[in-house]
Amino acid sequence: MEWDRKEAGFVGLGLMGAPMAANLLNAGWAVTAWNRSPAALERFEALGGARAAGVEELRDTPVIIFMLPDLSYIEDAAAELLTDWATKPPAAGTVMVVMSSVSPAAVQEFGARVARASGGNAVVVDAPVSGGTQGAVDGTLAIMAGASDKDFQRLLPLFRAMGGTVRRLGPLGSGSLAKACNQLIVGTTTAALAEAAELAERSGLDVAALYEVLAGGLAGSRVLDNVGPRLAAKNYEPTGPAKFMHKDLSFVLESAAAVNSAAPMAAAGVELYAALLRQGLGEKDLAVVRQTISNLSDNTAATSK
Numbered sequence: 038m039e040w041d042r043k044e045a046g047f048v049g050l051g052l053m054g055a056p057m058a059a060n061l062l063n064a065g066w067a068v069t070a071w072n073r074s075p076a077a078l079e080r081f082e083a084l085g086g087a088r089a090a091g092v093e094e095l096r097d098t099p100v101i102i103f104m105l106p107d108l109s110y111i112e113d114a115a116a117e118l119l120t121d122w123a124t125k126p127p128a129a130g131t132v133m134v135v136m137s138s139v140s141p142a143a144v145q146e147f148g149a150r151v152a153r154a155s156g157g158n159a160v161v162v163d164a165p166v167s168g169g170t171q172g173a174v175d176g177t178l179a180i181m182a183g184a185s186d187k188d189f190q191r192l193l194p195l196f197r198a199m200g201g202t203v204r205r206l207g208p209l210g211s212g213s214l215a216k217a218c219n220q221l222i223v224g225t226t227t228a229a230l231a232e233a234a235e236l237a238e239r240s241g242l243d244v245a246a247l248y249e250v251l252a253g254g255l256a257g258s259r260v261l262d263n264v265g266p267r268l269a270a271k272n273y274e275p276t277g278p279a280k281f282m283h284k285d286l287s288f289v290l291e292s293a294a295a296v297n298s299a300a301p302m303a304a305a306g307v308e309l310y311a312a313l314l315r316q317g318l319g320e321k322d323l324a325v326v327r328q329t330i331s332n333l334s335d336n337t338a339a340t341s342k
Contacts, residue, residue, distance in 0.1 A: 047101075049104035093118045096127060122155045122156075148209045163211075164196065165180075168201075180202070223260055231268055234268050248265045
């Protein structure tokens with residue numbers, strides 16, 4: 038079922054959110070956005086979007102998308118909206134879409150709170166994305182949704198304006214679990230590539246040449262294609278802050294513990310990305326994990342003397 042009104046609210050115009058919202062505009066959606074930074078809102082207005090003075094102004098919007106760093110940011114941003122809904126419930130069928138990487142268990146709890154606050158008129162759908170800033174710009178993101186089949190079908194036109202691969206994985210929380218699995222692969226593969234780069238360079242090999250031959254064999258991957266050039270060049274200009282990988286891998290551990298599943302790779306990744314944060318590198322690109330490994334190597338060499 039298509040929406041009666043192709044109107045959406047969008048909260049969070051960061052590196053990913055801004056191009057996602059722009060693609061909605063290009064697909065014919067009327068989008069009203071809120072962002073903490075006025076500059077991002079001004080750029081969005083120049084594209085033909087509208088500005089909300091606060092999230093509570095989106096109360097009558099049929100669908101409200103949140104693209105913020107974590108669920109705590111979403112809960113803070115939505116607090117006044119939920120208070121407003123408690124006294125004047127929104128229209129039945131209102132949907133809040135969490136497209137950030139969040140805890141699967143926590144987003145289910147958030148969904149229950151939204152249902153209570155809205156008198157059952159609003160539901161939460163989790164639909165995190167993968168594909169990076171370029172995927173957000175190109176509208177080719179992979180979108181992993183946790184929703185009822187009915188809500189997913191309603192949201193498909195909206196999702197297809199932002200993504201190329203769109204799948205329903207199950208009920209609320211399933212999308213976030215799928216994203217945690219995605220981050221397990223991306224985070225540990227990037228770390229393995231970084232470790233290989235440091236080993237190769239310290240042994241006298243050319244890292245770019247190594248990656249070229251790896252790409253032609255079984256070690257080839259989208260992660261190598263996308264992150265490899267930045268790792269080889271030691272280019273750590275952020276396309277997405279590395280600090281979020283520690284959070285995302287922690288969600289893997291949380292989810293694994295809930296079903297008694299061993300998660301040795303996630304555990305190792307959490308430890309490595311915790312070291313990255315301690316080294317003050319969290320605002321850099323994910324590829325900066327190579328610098329973390331280099332620093333750890335230098336520390337090991339210094340203590341062995």
